[in-house]
Amino acid sequence: MTNLxxxxxxxxxxxxxxxxxxxxxxxxxxxxxxxxxxxxxTVKGLSAIVGLGGNISGYLALHMTPxxxxxxxxxxxxxxxxxxxxxxxxxxxELVNMLAGSLKRYSSKNGELFKIxxxxxxxxxxxxxxxxxxxxxxxxxxxSLSSLFTMQxxxxxxx
Amino acid sequence: MTNLxxxxxxxxxxxxxxxxxxxxxxxxxxxxxxxxxxxxxTVKGLSAIVGLGGNISGYLALHMTPxxxxxxxxxxxxxxxxxxxxxxxxxxxELVNMLAGSLKRYSSKNGELFKIxxxxxxxxxxxxxxxxxxxxxxxxxxxSLSSLFTMQxxxxxxx
Numbered sequence: 001m002t003n004l005x006x007x008x009x010x011x012x013x014x015x016x017x018x019x020x021x022x023x024x025x026x027x028x029x030x031x032x033x034x035x036x037x038x039x040x041x042t043v044k045g046l047s048a049i050v051g052l053g054g055n056i057s058g059y060l061a062l063h064m065t066p067x068x069x070x071x072x073x074x075x076x077x078x079x080x081x082x083x084x085x086x087x088x089x090x091x092x093x094e095l096v097n098m099l100a101g102s103l104k105r106y107s108s109k110n111g112e113l114f115k116i117x118x119x120x121x122x123x124x125x126x127x128x129x130x131x132x133x134x135x136x137x138x139x140x141x142x143x144s145l146s147s148l149f150t151m152q153x154x155x156x157x158x159x
Numbered sequence: 160m161t162n163l164x165x166x167x168x169x170x171x172x173x174x175x176x177x178x179x180x181x182x183x184x185x186x187x188x189x190x191x192x193x194x195x196x197x198x199x200x201t202v203k204g205l206s207a208i209v210g211l212g213g214n215i216s217g218y219l220a221l222h223m224t225p226x227x228x229x230x231x232x233x234x235x236x237x238x239x240x241x242x243x244x245x246x247x248x249x250x251x252x253e254l255v256n257m258l259a260g261s262l263k264r265y266s267s268k269n270g271e272l273f274k275i276x277x278x279x280x281x282x283x284x285x286x287x288x289x290x291x292x293x294x295x296x297x298x299x300x301x302x303s304l305s306s307l308f309t310m311q312x313x314x315x316x317x318x
Contacts, residue, residue, distance in 0.1 A: 051210015051218060051276025059210060059276050089289040115274045117210025117218050118294055118315050124286030130248040132277050156277050 005110040006055055006157060012107060013138045016060075016153055019102035024144055027098065028075050032144035040141035040150040043068070046084060047129060048096040051117035052104075058114075058135065058155035060100045062092065066123060068147035075145055084123055093119030099151070132156065164269040165214055165316060171266060172297045175219075175312055178261035183303055186257065187234050191303035199300035199309040202227070205243060205282040207255040211263075213273035217294065217314035219259045221251065225282060227306035234304055243282055252278030258310070291315065 007015065017034065024030045046069045049061040064072070070081040073091035081088050100116045107113045122129070131137060131154040138153040166174065176193065183189045205228045208220040223231070229240040232250035240247050259275045266272045281288070290296060290313040297312040 047281075049208070049210075049279055051208075051212060051279075053210060053212050053274030053276040057275065057277045059279055061279070086289065086292060090292055093289075093291055115212030116216065117212040117276055118216045118291050118313065120208055120210075120218055120220070120279075120313075121289040122206075122281050122286055123289070124283060127281055127283030127286035130245065130252075130280040130282070132252055133245060133249055135277055154277065154279075 006113065007107050009136055009138065009155070012103075012153060012155065013140070015106035016099075016103055016138060016140060016151060018106050019099050020140070020142065020151065022102050023095070023098045027095070028145060030144050032142050035141040035143050035148070037139035037141040037150060040148045043148045043150060045125070046092065046121065046123040048092040048119050048121050050096050050100045050119045052100065052114040052155070053117070054112060054114035056114055056155050056157055058153065059131075060096060060103065061129070061152040061154075062096050062099070062149055063152060064092075064147065064149035068145075068149055069123070071145050071147050089121040089123070093121055103153075165272065166266050168295055168297065168314070171262075171312060171314065172299070174265035175258075175262055175297060175299060175310060177265050178258050179299070179301065179310065181261050182254070182257045186254070187304060189303050191301050194300040194302050194307070196298035196300040196309060199307045202307045202309060204284070205251065205280065206288060207248075207251040207278050207280050209255050209259045209278045210276035211259065211273040211314070212276070213271060215273055215314050215316055217273075217312065218290075219255060219262065220288070220311040220313075221255050221258070221308055222311060223251075223306065223308035227304075227308055228282075230304050230306050248280040248282070252280055262312075
């Protein structure tokens with residue numbers, strides 16, 4: 001049931017990089033650096049996740065440290081945050097929502113590719129995330145705002 | 160921008176109960192018991208989450224213990240599972256996906272209310288989940304398959 005008009009995985013990966021550049025430039029006046037995803041695979045502690053449903057089904061997640069989340073929120077809101085609280089969670093949720101919105105615009109040239117859910121934030125000292133075994137996964141390591149984080153896009157083309 | 164044709168929060172809560180009954184009857188031949196959500200608020204360790212995007216935006220999550228997840232997977236697949244692994248995660252993901260699909264059918268009498276993302280599974284000994292501050296939340300405690308779990312529906316009507 002694969003739709004030939006849907007973007008391919010490499011196209012989605014490129015679009016996600018465009019989205020990253022667009023959102024970080026407009027939000028932080030920053031040009032984020034893409035790094036090997038192996039460099040960021042141990043970066044964890046807080047995950048911001050939005051679901052994507054439509055012609056493709058999946059989710060977009062940002063994985064970072066709590067300190068990284070505080071820096072992102074601080075840069076978005078012009079404040080200093082020492083620890084994760086509701087405001088930091090909402091700010092990081094807004095960031096992943098903007099990234100998903102930008103990815104959607106870049107990826108919907110043949111019609112709306114997906115709808116976006118509200119974000120869920122997960123954080124803690126000991127947790128794992130699991131994607132369905134039959135889904136494809138794109139991992140992009142990013143360095144920006146003096147922090148490292150991982151963008152993870154999980155998609156199933158014919159879910 | 161609230162759409163008057165969208166179901167209300169009490170209607171969504173009722174539809175979620177119908178969905179629970181339908182899915183558990185067809186999958187497990189079980190009639191799950193609704194309990195006070197306070198009874199299940201400490202039940203944690205594994206969360207299965209699907210995003211909902213469209214006329215409403217939100218997510219549906221099941222929160223349970225790892226033992227509860229193993230029992231659910233065991234009942235779905237006719238096997239015994241002693242600990243959480245990829246198969247258990249995929250089974251619990253499939254369950255939350257079925258619940259969201261049933262909720263969607265009950266809630267889409269005036270047109271498709273939302274699209275469903277693929278599930279994310281989060282598990283671990285120490286994690287918290289956070290929903291956006293402006294979203295509404297429905298919590299339903301459930302007892303079934305000798306386990307307790309919480310169904311959490313988070314929705315924003317005009318996100």
